[in-house]
Amino acid sequence: MRKWIVRGLLGLAGVIVLALIVLYAGSQWQLRRGHDVAVTALTIPTDAASIAEGGRLAKIAGCRDCHGPNGGGMVLVDDPMLGRLAPPALAAVAQTYSDAELERAIRHGVRRDGTALFVMPTAAHGYLADDDTARIIAWIRSLRPMPTDSTAVTSFGPLGRALLLAGELRTSVHPETVSQRNRPADMGRYVVDISCNGCHALHTSRPSDDGRQTVPPLAMVAAAYDYPAFKILMRTGLPPSGKDLGMMTEAAKGGLHVLTDDEIAQIHQYLKAEAAKQ
Structure with missing residues (x-):
């Protein structure tokens, strides 16, 4: 009887290990999957009025709700099972992204390396006009790294990975282009x-x-x-x-x-x- 109990426990342990391997490998494939969304070249303004308007638009569009009032990054969720959701400091992002890559992240939810962003409201941001997107990028470019900026990184716990595999946690990739060139007169x-x-x-x-x-x-x-x-x-x-x-x-x-x-x-x-x- 004892031998069968041991075999049963070993079998159960094997199933658990196999399930964890499948969970990690499958979710990791989803996280590392590339998305072929073309970048859009925009003319980024440098005048003070455009930068200020970009900062205002970043409030209206909710950028500063998640990335912090001054763009310094935040930790929105930190749970051992779900994972950590940490929108980064925008000044740090701007140091490694081109203007076109910033546009793609803002409106299409794709990182510089082609992988997906999560919890980016691209269904809304996709409608940002070219000129307003350029103003927001101008504001981001005006930010300087601060000692108080968040250095936390987004990660996924076991439950977060399971939700990802089950399709309950969706990426923010929005490849469609629905924006217009200029902000309309009627807002x-x-x-x-x-x-x-x-x-x-x-x-x-x-x-x-x-x-x-x-x-x-x-x-x-x-x-x-x-x-x-x-x-x-x-x-x-x-x-x-x-x-x-x-x-x-x-x-x-x-x-x-x-x-x-x-x-x-x-x-x-x-x-x-x-x-x-x-």
């Missing part, structure tokens, strides 16, 4: 595309990326707010009741508050028109 749909769509769908509810809350459809939200209340929502993240809205409150305080009055009015008009279609 309504444009801001929705480059920013709001990172969390919201236009006409349907969907779970947040972390699963903590249900994110309502944008058009329905706009229909429920008159312009003064919508303006307060975009600036503070708070509804008329003053209730903390979680991710929306964080998004407004983090970046949406820099939207101009005209931009907020155009967003509201666009979303009200979309709500009327339903």
Whole structure:
């Protein structure tokens, strides 16, 4: 009996080891897989106004929510089972990336070596116009390495690798080109595309990326707010009741508050028109 127990335990150990090998090898192949997405050459401005506008756009598009208010990098998740999610310091990235490689990372979710980025909102950033992408790159180029910059590196734990293999953790690779050359005069749909769509769908509810809350459809939200209340929502993240809205409150305080009055009015008009279609 003892001999059979030992054999059973050895067999179980062998199965576990084999499963771990498959888990690591399969997920590693996914992580190291190359993606053939062409780079786009942009003309990067160097004037102070363009750099400042790039910094503002980096707030609106959420870049500074993940990479830090000053682009110094952050650790968003650090869990032994899931892994570590650590958007890097942008000044350090800029030292090794060309302008075209930065464009590809921002709009298509592909690293310099062709491997995939994760948790980059490329479904939204893909709509950034060429001139605005160039302004954001100009802002990134203006950053200087600081002693306080994060040096943490993204890594994947066993559960993170299992989710990757199961298709539950998707890459941010977005090879399609959906952007236009110049920022449109009417910023309504444009801001929705480059920013709001990172969390919201236009006409349907969907779970947040972390699963903590249900994110309502944008058009329905706009229909429920008159312009003064919508303006307060975009600036503070708070509804008329003053209730903390979680991710929306964080998004407004983090970046949406820099939207101009005209931009907020155009967003509201666009979303009200979309709500009327339903």
